[in-house]
Amino acid sequence: MAQVTDSFTFNRQQFMKNRTVMAPMTNMQSHEDGTLHERELRWLTRRAEGDFGMIVTCASHVRKDAKAWHGQLGFFDDSLLPGLREIPRELHRHGALAIAQLFHGGVRSTSKTTGQQPVAPSVVHQDFKDFEVPRALSEKEILEIIQDFKAAAVRAHKAGFDGVEIHGANGYLFTQFISTVTNLRTDKWGGSLSNRARFLFEVLKEIRSACPSPFIVGVRLLPEDTAKARGFDIDETCQLLEQMPEYKVDYIHLSGRDVRAKPWKYPEGSRTILARFRQSLPSTIALIAAGGIKTEGDCEAAFRDGADLVAVATAAITEPDWPKKIAKPGFMPKALPLTVAEARERAISEPFIEYLKTMKMVKSE
Ligand SMILES: Cc1cc2nc3c(=O)[nH]c(=O)nc-3n(C[C@H](O)[C@H](O)[C@H](O)COP(=O)(O)O)c2cc1C
Numbered sequence: 001m002a003q004v005t006d007s008f009t010f011n012r013q014q015f016m017k018n019r020t021v022m023a024p025m026t027n028m029q030s031h032e033d034g035t036l037h038e039r040e041l042r043w044l045t046r047r048a049e050g051d052f053g054m055i056v057t058c059a060s061h062v063r064k065d066a067k068a069w070h071g072q073l074g075f076f077d078d079s080l081l082p083g084l085r086e087i088p089r090e091l092h093r094h095g096a097l098a099i100a101q102l103f104h105g106g107v108r109s110t111s112k113t114t115g116q117q118p119v120a121p122s123v124v125h126q127d128f129k130d131f132e133v134p135r136a137l138s139e140k141e142i143l144e145i146i147q148d149f150k151a152a153a154v155r156a157h158k159a160g161f162d163g164v165e166i167h168g169a170n171g172y173l174f175t176q177f178i179s180t181v182t183n184l185r186t187d188k189w190g191g192s193l194s195n196r197a198r199f200l201f202e203v204l205k206e207i208r209s210a211c212p213s214p215f216i217v218g219v220r221l222l223p224e225d226t227a228k229a230r231g232f233d234i235d236e237t238c239q240l241l242e243q244m245p246e247y248k249v250d251y252i253h254l255s256g257r258d259v260r261a262k263p264w265k266y267p268e269g270s271r272t273i274l275a276r277f278r279q280s281l282p283s284t285i286a287l288i289a290a291g292g293i294k295t296e297g298d299c300e301a302a303f304r305d306g307a308d309l310v311a312v313a314t315a316a317i318t319e320p321d322w323p324k325k326i327a328k329p330g331f332m333p334k335a336l337p338l339t340v341a342e343a344r345e346r347a348i349s350e351p352f353i354e355y356l357k358t359m360k361m362v363k364s365e
Pocket of ligand 1: 023057058255290
């Protein structure tokens with residue numbers, strides 16, 4: 001069984017000094033026009049100094065109207081390249097792999113951030129704050145967005161990133177296509193599972209053709225329904241995993257609530273979601289576990305169920321040096337919420353502090 005301190009190599013070339021991943025985190029610290037701000041770079045670099053083996057950026061939009069938050073980092077234009085180049089340059093200086101998470105918000109890219117009506121596979125009403133009725137994408141627009149993802153991946157490659165992670169989780173555009181609730185299309189982009197997954201697989205095909213190995217291509221996937229995204233089935237997700245070798249995917253990043261969780265569908269079953277993922281994925285494709293990982297015991301539970309790497313979000317907020325501390329007996333990350341001063345000490349700047357306050361991860365003072 002792997003240990004968190006063991007190294008890992010992708011494609012026999014891309015070396016990770018340990019098995020730790022900083023999970024993607026929206027932090028709203030960049031400029032309004034999508035260019036990198038010093039404070040987002042500092043937030044990432046501080047975690048590389050803390051010895052994370054791989055750092056994934058925030059969900060970053062691949063076209064202007066795919067943006068879902070203020071201060072979101074963009075990958076939609078070559079004019080962003082000077083800023084983007086700084087991320088891998090700094091992360092590599094500290095020995096971390098740099099991965100760009102590529103994103104389109106779909107119905108969640110509302111006019112508040114884009115100035116335009118949101119788009120989605122189908123016009124479906126959803127119950128979330130700031131919901132706006134979307135417009136259904138035409139086939140021509142779907143094909144354009146696929147090309148936007150390809151162009152963004154090429155840009156990441158040019159900027160010196162080691163790879164990209166497609167954000168196929170948490171209720172954004174890819175999940176809006178895969179979901180049986182939000183995709184009601186009757187053309188080749190809706191209906192059967194293979195039609196609903198076509199958008200994801202076409203994006204992967206295009207990216208791989210433009211960015212051959214050893215450039216890393218990962219996919220973040222939602223295994224089943226959550227409060228925010230409905231219309232998912234663990235058995236369907238496992239069927240998608242079985243198809244991943246065809247698209248030369250290097251890793252799957254499970255977006256979970258708890259690494260030890262069993263599926264809603266099979267609560268009495270013996271296997272966790274993670275173990276089911278591992279069983280459906282060939283061993284040549286790495287599996288990243290995320291969800292509630294804090295201690296070495298949590299890492300062990302993930303490795304036991306077949307994870308190759310462990311990703312943390314919350315623990316990377318409270319403990320920028322988590323990889324250096326994790327193997328110390330009895331280590332437990334600082335509990336949330338942080339005070340504003342504690343957040344600042346951890347290279348977290350005001351826009352992110354305000355965002356974390358809305359999640360009660362930083363105290364409102
Ligand atoms: C502040 C914050 C921002 C997040 N932003 C993203 C994101 O941009 N992309 C993504 O895939 N997941 C995002 N997540 C989810 C995390 O990557 C992670 O899967 C989740 O928090 C569970 O891990 P944890 O228990 O270690 O926090 C975010 C989580 C937090 C706390």
